[in-house]
Each structure stands twice: as C-alpha cells, then as structure tokens.
Amino acid sequence: MQRKAALSLLFATLLAPGMEINMKNRRVMLKLSGEALSFPNGGGYNEEQIRDVARQVKAAVDNNVQIGIVIGGGNYWRGRTSKDIDRTKADQIGMLATVMNCIFVSEIFRSEGMKTAIMSPFACGTMTELFSKDKANRYFEQGYVMFFAGGTGHPYFSTDTGIVLRAIELDADMILLAKSIDGVYDDDPGRNPDAKRYDTVSIEEVIAKQLKVIDLTASAMCAENHMPLAVFDLREKGAITAAMNGDVHGTVVTV
Numbered sequence: 001m002q003r004k005a006a007l008s009l010l011f012a013t014l015l016a017p018g019m020e021i022n023m024k025n026r027r028v029m030l031k032l033s034g035e036a037l038s039f040p041n042g043g044g045y046n047e048e049q050i051r052d053v054a055r056q057v058k059a060a061v062d063n064n065v066q067i068g069i070v071i072g073g074g075n076y077w078r079g080r081t082s083k084d085i086d087r088t089k090a091d092q093i094g095m096l097a098t099v100m101n102c103i104f105v106s107e108i109f110r111s112e113g114m115k116t117a118i119m120s121p122f123a124c125g126t127m128t129e130l131f132s133k134d135k136a137n138r139y140f141e142q143g144y145v146m147f148f149a150g151g152t153g154h155p156y157f158s159t160d161t162g163i164v165l166r167a168i169e170l171d172a173d174m175i176l177l178a179k180s181i182d183g184v185y186d187d188d189p190g191r192n193p194d195a196k197r198y199d200t201v202s203i204e205e206v207i208a209k210q211l212k213v214i215d216l217t218a219s220a221m222c223a224e225n226h227m228p229l230a231v232f233d234l235r236e237k238g239a240i241t242a243a244m245n246g247d248v249h250g251t252v253v254t255v
Contacts, residue, residue, distance in 0.1 A: 027066040027140065028244070029167040029175045030057070031159065034101055036180040036234040038075035045075070049235065050105055053178075054112040056240040057145060061114060065244065066140040068170060069147050070163040071105060073097025091155035098159060099124055102149040115144045121153030133169055140170075160214035164221045175222075175229045176243050177214070182233035183250035184213050200252045203229075213253060222255060229253035 032053065039046050057067055076097035079090055099120060106116040117139050120128040128149055129135070139146055151162035167175050184206070187195040198211075203223045206213050213219065213231055222229060232239050232250030242249055 027068070027170065027172045028060070029068045029070065029163055029170075029172045030240070031163045031175065031177045032069060032071045032105070033179045033234060034072040034074035034076065034097070036178065037071070037101070037105070043075055045104055047108065050108045051112065052237075053105075053234070053240060054109045054114070056238065056244075057109065058112055058114055059241060060244045061143065061145060067145050068136075068140075068166060068172065069102075069105070069145060070159055070166065071098055071101040071147070071149070072159050073101060076100065088155040091157075095122075095150045095153070098151060099128060099149040102147040103127060106145075106147050109145055115142070116147060117144050118147040118149055120148070120150035122150055124150070136170060157217065158215050160218035161221070164214070164218040164225075164227060167227055168221065168225045172227070175227060176240070177229060177231045178234035178240060178243075179231060180234065181231075182236065183231050184211055184253065186211070198251045200254060203253055203255045206253060213251075222253075226255045228255050 035042070037046060037050055037053075038044050057069075061067060073094045073096075077090075077094045079094065099118075102118050106118055109116050118128045119131040119136060121131050123130060131148070136146055148162065148166045151157055151159050152165060163175060166172075181189070183197045183199075184201055185195040185197050186209070189195040189197075201211065201213075203219060205211070207216065207219050207223065210216070213229065214222070221227070230243050230248040230250065230252050232243055232248055234240075236249055239249055
C-alpha cells in the first residue's frame with residue numbers, strides 16, 4: 001500500500017480523470033548512466049543496449065511525451081584518477097566525456113527515426129548548441145529529443161546536479177534515473193549483501209541518511225523545488241517503458 005500511494009503521488013499530475021497513467025503532452029528528464037550504456041566489462045558503447053533505449057524512448061515520443069536526456073560520463077572517466085590531476089581539470093574531462101556520449105547516443109536515436117538536438121552550457125564548435133531555455137522549449141514543441149551535455153559547465157558539480165537544474169529550468173514533470181543499479185539501498189549492495197532496497201523513500205530521508213541517490217546539491221534542489229525522481233536498472237528489459245507508464249521497477253523518491 002505504501003508503494004502504491006507513493007506511485008500515485010509521483011504520477012498525480014500525469015493522470016487524466018477516469019484513465020490510467022497518461023503521459024501525453026508531458027515532459028520527462030531521463031538520465032542514462034554512462035556505465036550502463038557500456039559493455040559489462042566496462043568502456044565503449046553497447047550499441048544493442050543503446051538501440052533498445054532508443055526504441056523505448058521513441059515509443060514515448062510517439063505518444064507525445066517530451067523527453068530531455070542527460071548522460072553520465074562514467075564509461076570514459078570517473079573523476080580524478082591521479083592526485084596530480086587538478087580537480088577542475090578532472091571535472092572538465094568528465095564534461096567532455098558527456099558531450100561524446102550525447103553525440104554517439106543521439107546518432108543512434110536518429111537512426112531509429114527521432115529528431116534530436118544537443119545543447120551544452122559551453123561552446124563546443126558546431127558539435128553542440130549553447131543552452132537556451134527558449135530554444136530548448138521550441139525544440140520540445142517540434143518533437144525533438146533533447147540531449148543536455150556538459151553538466152552545468154562548471155567544476156565541482158555532477159551530472160546529477162546538471163539534470164536537476166535542467167528539469168527545474170524546463171518545467172519537467174519528473175526525473176527518471178536509469179542506472180546500473182536497480183534502485184536505492186540503505187547501504188552499498190556491492191559491499192553489503194544484506195543491504196535492503198527501498199520501494200519508496202522521501203527526498204528528506206535521502207538527504208538525512210546520505211543515501212547517495214544523487215549528490216547532496218542535487219538532492220537539496222529536488223527537495224526545494226518539489227521535483228520527484230524514480231530510480232531503476234537501465235539493463236532490465238523494458239525498464240524505461242515501464243517507468244514511463246508509472247510501473248517503476250526500482251525506487252520512487254517522493255518530494
């Protein structure tokens with residue numbers, strides 16, 4: 001009952017009277033884990049996995065859902081790998097990794113019949129467009145899938161903060177976090193086999209217990225701006241489609 005109530009809260013604005021969950025004319029921000037798009041042994045691009053993601057997204061777009069996408073850079077770069085690398089420079093490398101990921105994934109999306117555009121908060125030649133809320137909204141209205149690369153454009157901020165910022169700026173209804181883990185746990189399941197997964201958890205509890213769903217800055221922004229989240233495993237078959245329809249096979253974070 002608790003999970004059902006939380007799902008009802010999360011998708012309350014997506015329901016039409018007397019109908020099941022209705023995503024028509026709604027806007028969703030989807031974060032894809034860089035690691036989850038790579039091969040299990042790490043690195044590169046698992047094109048079959050990415051095509052599966054593209055087909056699930058296209059089904060939602062064909063149903064008039066407006067979708068913005070942020071991709072992590074973990075398949076290329078996981079922060080400072082040496083104490084000799086300055087933190088600012090390490091973060092800049094990570095930003096560029098997300099640009100490369102967005103270019104690759106957007107091309108797969110195009111090959112699956114979608115229109116795409118890539119925006120970043122810094123100039124990147126002709127490879128991306130500078131972020132503009134007005135222009136992003138026009139693209140959404142024209143049926144484009146929007147890719148937001150480069151995080152916030154500043155060091156010390158993760159792609160978690162980047163997607164929450166864009167979701168708030170662009171009046172998204174919700175954020176879907178497609179990761180390489182199937183939800184939020186009370187401890188690291190990689191180290192603790194007894195770690196328990198939450199079906200639902202409030203953003204206040206996430207912050208108080210430092211559950212690391214997203215970083216602390218992003219969590220505080222979600223709490224302040226009432227931005228709901230859902231966390232699930234990208235590699236589970238049909239996980240994005242299920243989440244779009246309100247059936248989250250992971251954790252719902254309420255606000």
